[in-house]
Amino acid sequence: MTLSTDEILEGVLDGDHRALARAITKIENREDGYRDVVAGLYEHTGSADVIGITGSPGAGKSTLVDKMASTYRDQGLTVGIVAIDPSSPYTGGAVLGDRIRMASNVGDMDVFFRSMSARGSLGGLSTATADAVKALDAFGKDKVIIETVGAGQNEIDIVRAADTVAVLVPPGSGDNVQMLKAGILEIADVFVVNKADVDGADRTVQELKEMVHMGDGHVSVSGGHHGMGVEADVDMPGDDEPEHEPWETPVLETVATTGEGVDAFLSTLAEHADWLADTGQLAAKRRMRTAEEIRTLLRNDAASIVEAEIAERGGVEEMAERVLAGDTDPYTIADDVLAPMQDAIRET
Amino acid sequence: MSANQEGRSIRCLVAKVGLDGHDRGAHVIARAFRDAGFEVIYSGLHKAPDEIVQAAVQEDVDVVGISILSGAHNTLVPKVIEGLKEYGAFEDTLILVGGVVPDDDKRELKEMGVAEVFGPGTPMEETIEFVRENAPER
Secondary structure, rough: OOOOOOHHHHHHHHHHHHHHHHHHHHHHHHOOOHHHHHHHHHHOOOOEEEEEEEOOOOOOOHHHHHHHHHHHHOOOOOEEEEEEEEEOOOOOOOEEOOOHHHHOOOOOEEEEEEEHHHOOOOOHHHHHHHHHHHHHHHOOEEEEEEEEEEHHHHHHHHHOOOEEEEEEEOOOHHHHHHHHHEEEEEEOOEEEEEEOOOHHHHHHHHHHHHHHHHHHHHHHOOOOOOOOOOOOOOOOOOHHOOOOOOOOOOOOEEEEOEOHHHHHHHHHHHHHHHHHHOOOHHHHHHHHHHHHHHHHHHHHHHHHHHHHHHOOOOOHHHHHHHHHHOOOHHHHHHHHHHHHHHHHOOOO | OOOOOOOOOOOOEEEEOOOOOOOOHHHHHHHHHHHHOEEEEEEOEOOOHHHHHHHHHHHOHHHHHHHHOOOOOHHHHHHHHHHHHHHHOOOOEEEEEEEOOOOHHHHHHHHHOOOOOEHHHHHHHHHHHHHHHHHHOO
């Protein structure tokens, strides 16, 4: 049963699970028609709360996500989950193991769990994830959770698709601090020390709290329009806006295996969502995200035009041969390939 | 179809159904499939047919491989197949069974819609090749 693009669109908006699953497959594989699917779904998005969960392997992300989903279900909310696992760079194969932890929600179709592999396509994964989230949003899920290992830039880009990002930190080991240094600190809206019943959890909580406080001094200097030598009675654009409390990243404790602390965690997520809405941050965030999406899309599209042009001219290896033979250099080749395109742009 | 690494890779659900705690075989298959370039979702032990159906539909897998060593295949496999039909996922999903299945039962399972039954001692390459050749065109 091959579904057409229209059938998929109709099905997703109609609440058909098979259509939703197929839509995400299309998005993931960049199959023909995936653009039409995403474009068609776009106007139906924006109602779901999107939550990102990241943290080092073994931090307990999947187990926590499972408990989150079942708590949301108890509240009568529907949940969509996208879980991203690494794939082998050599074979492209992968074992996607997050599903195995979803023990509390088996057989419940209102929890839509989808595993995705971080396969090859450079920079494409964050776009694919964001598009998959849109499909779940358009389907009508109240909460959409993105789960990914926080290891590098790629993963950080992925959780950017979320409105609220929780970073899970397992207790003990100085490695956490190392991980946090790598830019994860900036993306966290909430820190969760999972496995809080393990020795050393208190210390990790303490360390994180200190780090948050230290970071706070730098981050909250948002205006920067003072001391520029302007007259005192000049209207400062920012000064008329109502004062808002800045969001101080809370540090919470959970034991995902027993569900301890999960309620508090979810209320904190809700508080953050309210804060985003009240301060206008949500609109700003979504504007930035959409801008970034457009930019990425254009960049990828432009790259594929260039790829086609390279192939047209005999492939990049042939060009390399010419450079190595001393006939030309990479810059001349680049100018050469791009010249007709630049001309075409100038003319229009 | 050709499993183009750039475009799509074959997605497989390796499933253990019912009261059967022997998953060494399922693990070996999962790893072999991974190394063959497939994306493998492993269900975990002791799953009910409903759970397998849920996973197969949501993950939109091309292949469902059911591992049964308990002898309950005649009860459990039809339930999985019915569930897949209910969600319109039966026609374009390749259903395989692995385990100890008597010849008479094999025939019955195949009539029901199981593409192939792999018994003990089946070379890994044979299973992988079968999946490559028979993964549904979509």
